[in-house]
Amino acid sequence: MKKEQLKSGISIRRSLAEASAEQLAAVKSIIAAVQQEGDAALTRFTEKWDGVKVENLRVGEEEIAEAVSRFEPQLLEDLTEAADNIRTYHEYQRQQGYTHTNDDGSYVAQRVTAIPSAGLYVPGGTAAYPSSVLMNVIPAQVAGVKRIVLVSPPGKDGKLSDGVLAAAHILGIEEIYKVGGAQAVAALAYGTESIRPVDKITGPGNVFVALAKREVFGEVAIDMIAGPSEITVIADDTAFADEIAADLLSQAEHDPMATAVLLTTSEDLADAVSAEVEKQLQSLPRQAIAAKAIADHGVIYIGETMERLIEAANELAPEHLEIMADDAEKIADRIENAGAIFIGRFSSEPIGDYFAGANHVLPTNSTARFSSALSVYDFMKRTSIIYYSEQAWQNNEAKIARLARLEGLEGHARAVESRSWKKENR
Template identity: 80%
Template sequence: MKVTRLSSGISIRRTIAEGTEQQVTAVKAIIQEVKDHGDKAMFRFTEKWDGAKLTSLRVTEEEIAQAVERFDPQLLADLTEAAANIRKYHESQQQQGYRLDNEDGSYVAQRVTAIESAGLYVPGGTAAYPSSVLMNVIPAQVAGVSRIVLISPPSKDGTLSDGVLASAHILGISEVYKSGGAQAVAALAYGTESIVPVDKITGPGNIFVALAKREVNGDVAIDMIAGPSEIAIIADDTAYADEVAADLLSQAEHDPLASAVLLTTSEKLADAVSEQVEKQLASLPREAIASPAIANHSMIYIGDSINELIEAADQLAPEHLEIMTADAEAVADKIRHAGAIFIGRYSSEPIGDYFAGTNHVLPTNSTARFSSALSVYDFIKRTSIIRYSEKAWQNNKEKIARLARLEGLEGHARAVESRSWEKGTTK
């Protein structure tokens, strides 16, 4: 792994995948096909890209029951325990409305309600992640979304993975469809004969899914468009090189474009981690994915002080930030920008991916400067409410009319004044 002095500046830059013009055109065409031909287009695309001949998009209750039956009971228990932790963490995000009453009988209020329907895209194949089902569905459930739908590309034999279906079962989700790529996003956004459209689409996916989400954004809501995984670790000479290396590789194995960065005050640790990364890479099953991530998007930076490391971490604003220093809590308190912070030696990043309860859908590409983890807040909406009494109107109408006229909006002024116009015989 490459090692450099931090004083030469941060060279790791993260950018959003834009997609080629060809990909954008293809995605637009797919969406139009689904709009025009509904299920027929869905069946055609699923045969073309997933190699599965379907006669129905909906997963049957029996298929779910059979998947649960086949699924390792120990893993089912693990997923159930993880789901409970995730639910507990997200329950603290429940939001209340409020109402402010004035003495003149007027009030203003904020009403909080859940979005009515949400569709979660679950990638298929090697990236069929049961944990993604938990992380996307649970915040929606805690928010009170009444209809939650899963959609995921089938294998060639027309089935979804047992892990995904078992996760759906644990969460009580029974509306599950077989479809992937841009066509799945289009079906969720615009509906087909067998899929009623949803109000919000969330979940990870490949470039076609990301482009389709960007395309339908506005007609329906979408969550963030996530980039490749990122980890940064701040460590001093109290950290163990093999553990730092293992944590760096845990994110590198996600994607050839993933980024793993070590920020350290210790030259000795830098060298040892560099060596450990190479050593551990050799036996990693996903070595072919992790190697280019380490070679092209990763770096070990050596800084003069912990404060310099903190400054660099804020500049990166990484998706995941681990802190393995003597006084890890104090360092964490000073961090301004990170999606999630993992404090101390025993808070290895995968603990957050699977189990601790926080959400693993996190801002990438330095957007932690202004974005947050997927949460209950993403599945609610707020309606403003204004009730003016006659007295409140009387007390304030002149001010409001003056402000409207200041902006050249005579119609606004007249609307407020119309309540005092002389009334004719018709109301």
């Protein structure tokens, strides 16, 4: 891994603007085709991009049952326990509305309700992710979303992975479609003969999925524009090089564009981690992907003080931040910008990916400066409710009219004053 002295202004930001003009043009073309042709476009693009002709886009009950029957019982049990952990964590995010009543009988309130429907994208391609099913579906279920749709690209056999279908089975999801890429996003946004449109699209995907989500935003809501995976580790000389290297590679194996960063005060640890990364790469099944990520986006920064490492971590605002150092919890208290924080040597990042319960759909590309993990809140909407009694109107009519005229909106002023003649002529 590259080693550098820590300077100000370090960054891991990579904008979608870096996507090529050809990629953007392809996405726009796919969306337009889906709008015009519906299922025919989905079938054509699935054959073109995924290399398989799908006769029936929707996954049937028998296909789900067969996948579950083939799935290893112990893994099914593990997925079920992970789902329980995730549900427990997200249950704490339930929100209640409120009402505030004034002495004059007027009141203002906020009503919290679930969005009607959600479309959840589960990546396929180089890897299929049952964990993504759990992380996207469970917050929506806890929120009370009535219709949950799952889309995922099929494999060469024309089917979704057993793991994805087993996870969907555990959660009781039955509306599942074998379609991925920009075409799946377009179908969820605009609808086709087979797929009714939804109100919000969530879930990570490749650059085409990200661009498509950006294009349809406004027609539907989206969770975020997710970029390649990121991990940053803060470590001092009490940390173990082999553990840090393994954690860095756990994210590097996701994508050649993934980012792996170590922030340390120890030159010796930096050298040891660099050597360990090269050593562990040799036996990693996804070696080519991870090696590319490490070569292009793997950096070890050496800083003089822990104070400077903390500042750098907040500058980077990474998706995942691990802290392996003395007083790790105190350091964590000073982190303002991170998608998720993992404290101590036994809190390896994959624990958050699969089992701890916190959501693993996290802000990337330094957007943790202003955004958060996927949660129950993403599937809720808040409606303002206003009731003014006659007494409240009498007390405030003139004030409201004056404020309206201050902004040059005579119609607003007249609207609130229009009740006056009725009162005077009773």
